[in-house]
Amino acid sequence: MRLVKIKNRYLFKSNNPNGTHTYATYYDRKNKRYNAIQLTHLYVKDNNRFKQVARGNIMVTKFKEFDVPSGVRNQYYFKNVSGGKIDLKDKNVIYISKRHLSKKQSEKIKLFANSKHE
8 A cells, every 4th residue: 555646536536636635545356447435635624624534534654755644534545537447657647755654554444445345
């Protein structure tokens, strides 16, 4: 699992097509595709985000790449806006770091994101 920034226009239609979001991405061998789990940074006390944390829609976690905690959403994307598979070599995908997340942290994130889909 790696952290990437993906332009909004690549995964969904947006009012801000040149904006980006941060995602944790991994290859799902069972379905033979990449999945992207959306992250949100919790550096400003935002009542909406903390309500989502309380409801269980966001899991708070810490990544070495960021100074502040991040929220992991309990959903993932597996298709781009045109309906094709996510391609991490696309020009709309930018790697944040070269390192992979630890296996323990990756499994925890996958389980949380997949809980909504199963």
